Amino acid sequence: MKLKTTQQQEFLAARKTLHTAPRLSALVAAVAVTVLLAACGGGGKSDKASQTAAKVNKEEITVHQINFVLQRQQGLKPEQAEAASKQVLERLIEQELAVQKGQELKIDRDPKVVQQIEAAKREIIARAYVERIGESIAKPTAEEVSKYYNEKPALFKDRRIFSLQELAIEATPEQFPVIREKLQSSKSMAEFAEFLKASNIRFNGNQAVRAAEQLPLAGLDAISRMKDGDSAVTQTPTGMTVLFLVGSRSQPVDEARAKPAIEAFLGNQRKSEQVQKDIKALREAAKIEYIGKFAEGAPGKAGAAPASAPVAAATGDAPAAAAPVAPAASGLDANAISKGMGLK
Structure with missing residues (x-):
């Protein structure tokens, strides 16, 4: 039973973004004002000069470049x-020096580098x-938010924090x-694990604390x-x-506190559906021809597997952080003890 799904990750990511966005915007604005005032100190200079933070040989580093980096901090x-x-x-000065030297050595014309640049551009x-x-x-x-809230009591009204142990048995x-039969008669997971050891049955275990919203929606009702x-x-x-x-332990969340996360989650879900719809329409309108070995089993042919959704690659959403290879099916990390998404 997996304890992570893309949908749940989007839900958590939406809440995180929602909480940090206002503060981040205010920070960027403050940084921009600070940098611009520093750059404009020379009164009589041109607008172009006021946007220049430094010159590296003949190349300029601008305030806009600095602000762009700060937005990502x-x-x-x-x-x-x-x-x-x-x-x-x-850091930008050092980067510019490396770029200039790389261009001098014609590294920017290296086929591998050109390919990486084109791939980044496409993305x-x-x-x-x-x-x-x-x-x-x-x-x-508001009606949609309330409807979602009421349809998911395990996430909100009856929300719980679960302490879970998991064994993957070969x-x-x-x-x-x-x-x-032994599982039913065992009084604890430790007793059951001892039975597996004595029977030379291989297994691996994990444990973690997970809030309801950190469990897959598909399995949440059963676990709740x-x-x-x-x-x-x-x-x-x-x-x-x-x-x-x-x-x-019980830790319910009222609708007022849940509203921002639900709005962000439903918005992301709606966006994903619209992207899927648009990409599907684009594929149908385009002339796509598979060549050579790629023609065999290509999407659209009888018996061929459907094309994978392009949304994940196109949205730029960061993939879930790679966790250590977990032996248990859910991927519970014994070292990662979480208390939910701040819904206390």
Whole structure:
């Protein structure tokens, strides 16, 4: 049973963005004013000169370049703006020196470098197109927010924080009955694990604390119906996974506090659906011809697998941070103890 889904990651990402965006905007504005005032100190200079922060040989580094970098800094406080802008400028100067030397050595003409530049350009344009689509998406209404809130009691009204243990067991179908029987009679996961060891049945375990919104929507209702001490079994290609609910505590969220996260989540969901729709229409209108070995099993042919959705690559949403390879199916990280998304 996996404890992470793209939809849940989008929900968490939406809340994080929602909380940080106002502060980030204020920070960028403060930084921009600070840098512009510093650059404009020479009264009689031209507008172009006022936008120049430094010159590296014959090339200029502008205030706009500094502001662009600062916009991408997370956790930067307004009072740190002036110092941060100077540090960014120094990094940009060093970068410019490296670029100039690279051009002198004709590294910018290296086929691999050219390919990387083109790939980055394509990604930026595709992301901008997706963002343009998002600008036209209507904000969820109050009725839609309330409807979602009421339809997901396990996420809000009846929200709980779960302490979970999970075992990924390597077993054959013939061993399943004995394992299930022992699981039912065991008083704890530790006792069950001792049985597996004594029976020379290989397994790996993980544990973590997860809030309701950190569990997959598809499995949340089932987990929310579990009582402390209950376990759930999922069959896997190599055996089975046992999820054990060690304990839980109630931590409900009212609609007022949930509203911003729901609005952001529904907005992102609507944006994703619109992007899928647009890309589908573009594919249908375009003339796409697969050549050589790629023609075999190409999308649209009988028996061919459907094309994968291009949204993830085009939106520019950062993929989930790569966690250590977890032996358990859910990917629970024993070292990552989370208390939810700040809904306390």
